[in-house]
Amino acid sequence: MEHLIFNDELLTFLQSSPTPFHATSSMRRSLEAEGFTELSEEDDWVIEEGGKYFVTRNESSLIAFTTPQLNFSQTGWRMIGAHTDSPCLKLKPNAQVDRFGYHQLGVQVYGGVLLHTWLDRDLSIAGRITLKTKAGDIVSRLIDFKDPIAVVPNLAIHLNRQANEGFSVNPQEEMLPILCGADNEFDLHKLLTMQLQKQYPDLSVESVLDFELSLYDTQPPALVGLHKEYICSARLDNLLSCFVGLQALLSDPSAQPSLLICTDHEEIGSLSACGANGPFLDDVLRRLTPNPEQYVQGIQRSMMVSADNAHALHPNYASKHDANHAPAINKGAVIKVNANQRYATNSETASVYRDIAAQENYEVQCFVVRSDMGCGSTIGPITSGEIGVPTIDIGLPTFGMHSIRELAGSEDAYGLYKVLARFTQREKLMTR
Structure with a gap:
């Protein structure tokens, strides 16, 4: 029953978010309803222990974070990243x-x-x-x-x-x-x-x-299929991940400082004042940890989960996939790997994610593009390259990516939400 309620709220979010501006506005309303305080970049910030805050830029990008502790250099951040724009x-x-x-x-x-x-x-x-x-x-x-x-x-x-x-x-x-x-x-x-x-x-x-x-x-999102196994909607790439990340941040009071960043302009390279290849995240984190040495310490004790849809094996076009890396819908989120750093996943970040998923009994799949095909990218390598945070790229399996109507699994989003909610509670990421 919980996943049915979750999907109903997801469909409502998709319907109310026809543009990045509206998606950001929708997330703002959800955060305010849960007691988050809006910050302005033009003002001085007073951040308190046990606080919940968010800030927007250009009305199309948003960062929300919780501060159960203020010693960020020692705790690091549990970060979830997605993007608000769609083709x-x-x-x-x-x-x-x-x-x-x-x-x-x-x-x-x-x-x-x-x-x-x-x-x-x-x-x-x-x-x-x-x-x-x-x-x-x-x-x-x-x-x-x-x-x-x-x-x-x-x-x-x-x-x-x-x-x-x-x-x-x-x-x-x-x-x-x-x-x-x-x-x-x-x-x-x-x-x-x-x-x-x-x-x-x-x-x-x-x-x-x-x-x-x-x-x-204008066609509304819907659950489709003989057993309503699929979500069919515009803008699943990547409002699906925005919604899942937001719900994970809102789930339970975070044991660790946690942060959600949803940025605009990913579909055109992310190079803008409010894009992942701009200064938004770095600006926010440096205001929270202004000491340069402590800032680096905190980043290296952090981890980013970059969530963006993945290509499911399409039964009508199976030859477009590597047979050993062919994700299926409703079989769990996909770890995305690329040797040329089109994705930011490495063995350590993948292992942390696999361990958390196993605690939730959530299946894990893996995607690698065929060696004779080009590979897309995400905000993962950009964010990791900009601020140095260890990052994993994951995504929910999808058909028809960049179509006006995309298709994903009705069971996958709720499962990923539970994994990401547990991620925000994770005290120790790796033992060095």
Whole structure:
């Protein structure tokens, strides 16, 4: 029963988080409900023993941490890392396009989108708008149209006889969603202003100055399969890991200082002020341990679990896997290994994770990409390389990664949550 409740809450989180901004806002609400105190990077921090805190950057990245003890140089941190962004279509600044009797939107491809999966879907728009109020203030607000207001229609097979033999999609010409016919009046800035006024009735909007908006599929996440064995949803990569990590941090009062970091921009390399290849985590940890020597001591007594989805063996494409490293859905999280450091796992961090998983009777799988194929990466090597923390890369087995609808196991997430919750309680990681 517990895992059913867990999955219901997961589906709610996925549905309420169409963009990294909304995912961060969703996590903020959960943390506040559990008594976490929000910190501002602009203020002085007063951190107390037994405290629970969180801080956001750019409204799209978040760090939450607990401080049962304040001697971080001796205890280290139990860290869980994930990312808030997913591949998608984002609106261009001058997004309004009028062609051949239709009002459309110009879009940019964000990350490694599986483009053809976005065709013939019921799409909506969400994200952040920055505006000027009638009082002269510049402020930002999140919006979400929620209703399906756009679609990218496919081309009929009669006009593309090679469609089932494989075809490419031109993102400049063929991925522009249709909003309405040209007979209807349409002005994007007026539309955004109306949506702001709908969501924020007390907001006095002078003008929309700029926006960061994304398209998303309105079909809600669901448990699917004959026995509801699978979770089918947009943005499982990597909101699934964000949710699991958050619940682990919120589980029981941590015996050890524990930290969750969920950063934006992983899908495009993480190099930003709020990305894993930026200074966010280092800035926070150095404020908590300002002495340089104690900072290094604390990092070396820490461990990071970098959680990001893994490729399950697809029964229709089995040849894409190494036969000895072919994870199955609902058979446990996957330890990801790569000799070229595309993943940060080493024998020590893997052993600590295996030991914790064994205490929970949770299965462990392993993934290594075929030696004749390229390998993706995660925030794991970036974080480990930036601050020097011992790190393991893990992930829940997934089909259709970077599709508009991805598929994972309905049993895997709860099992990983229990392992990560135990990880936050772990006093000794390794004996040196």
